[in-house]
Amino acid sequence: MDACDRRMILNEARDIVLLIMAGLVMTFTGLGCRDCAFNSKIFWIISSFSSLIWVVLWKGNDYIGSYISRKISWLHYPVKRFFIGMVVTIGFSLLAIYLLSTTYNAIFDINISQNVYFPMIITIIISLFLHGRAFLMNWRKTSVDAEKLQKENIMAKYESLKNQVNPHFLFNSLNALTNLVYEDQDKAVKFIKQLSEVYRYVLDTREKEVVPLEEELRFLRAYLFLQQIRFGNKLVVEIDIQNDSEIRIAPLALQMLLENAIKHNVVSEDDPLLIRVYTNSHYIIVENNIQKKAMLGEPSLGVGLENIRKRYEFLSTTRVEVNEDQSRFQVKLPVLTGAAA
Known part of the structure; x- marks a missing residue:
């Protein structure tokens, strides 16, 4: 394993730890659960659920967004890329929340659906930000590549005159x-x-x-x-x-x-x-x-x-x-x- 792979693994581990902490903070402050302050068992169940939701939604949408960008170019199809990215993000988020909620309800026999609205709203807002950021980064890269190609063309014409x-x-x-x-x-x-x-x-x-x-x-x-x-x-x-x-x-x-x-x-x-x-x-x-x-x-x-x-x-x-x-x-x-x- 080279240094680049180790750095990538460390970055992934850091992101997951931060997302778990976000889930815990959300539960602790009462944003993810109104009854957690009165029941420690419910607190830890909801905390694990919130942390898992944050990890699955954020990292899952991150991987899906990267995959879609490889298949649909931001440069050639920006509107198509944006709408497909948003539809897939929302669809994946709803499916993930439904499956996790159903699983937790079956295992712990509690109604956990009331705790999904806040992470869902945050996920959509952050996803819009990330999609916009990805578009701007790709647009900037394209501009730099076009400028580089133009300079190479000028140098090639100069070299052709000089050499021929x-x-x-x-x-x-x-x-x-x-x-x-x-x-x-x-x-x-x-x-x-x-x-x-x-x-x-x-x-x-x-x-x-x-x-x-x-x-x-x-x-x-x-x-x-x-x-x-x-x-x-x-x-x-x-x-x-x-x-x-x-x-x-x-x-x-x-x-x-x-x-x-x-x-x-x-x-x-x-x-x-x-x-x-x-x-x-x-x-x-x-x-x-x-x-x-x-x-x-x-x-x-x-x-x-x-x-x-x-x-x-x-x-x-x-x-x-x-x-x-x-x-x-x-x-x-x-x-x-x-x-x-």
Whole structure:
């Protein structure tokens, strides 16, 4: 038994002792029994009954309330949770009082029903308080979780910009441009234009949570133009997406997935890298053939993919799916709809 279990048992024992004392005090002060002062036997019978009633009603309703909260969320169904909790509390309390009263009446042959009204009223009042308290605590926890998720989303977007549009990409692009200037000046001019489009898109979308899919695809084609200048026919990208003005996507998500595919796989004339981008009714899918590089140094920790997951947890109830087998790596982004942020 660990320290947490011992502390829980001690707390339960403390609560039971306090409830027994409450029953004794109620009987002693005459609140639970008008005849107890004249008969010590009746006093102890009523005291045991009152203490048992307090323990059964309070602890029983506490356990039942916790069970209902696990089954019916305060966050999603607050009114339903409150009314079901109150109905079950009152129903359990009436049943417990009836069974205990009947048992005591049969054993001790006295009418004990007059002693149940006060604990019943107190139980209902305290139950209302506890249900309200549980609602407020769950509401506060939900607010804290939502704030935490929002902060994680902001950090994920920052990390995606920092990690994906990084100095290595700019260095490789300028390196390719240096060679291109001597070989084909017209293509070099187009290369510069596409490079400016890439960075303009990054600046335009840095404050947005989602963008229209068509804008992301326009940016992706500019990015791919730069990559294919570098890799030529060694990189093959197939985009098969029907135009739909309602579809939204997290900005830079597709670029990040393509960058990961290029980063972690061999791209050569003998082994060209094939990347497909397409949609079905529920997902935007990016997949590539697997031909992994021999990684030097520490292995990849999947930070970019984790950033995408966190961003989509903030945007959608549908999770990002990642599937991998011996020949294919696939990432499925949930389709988002609605106005762009």
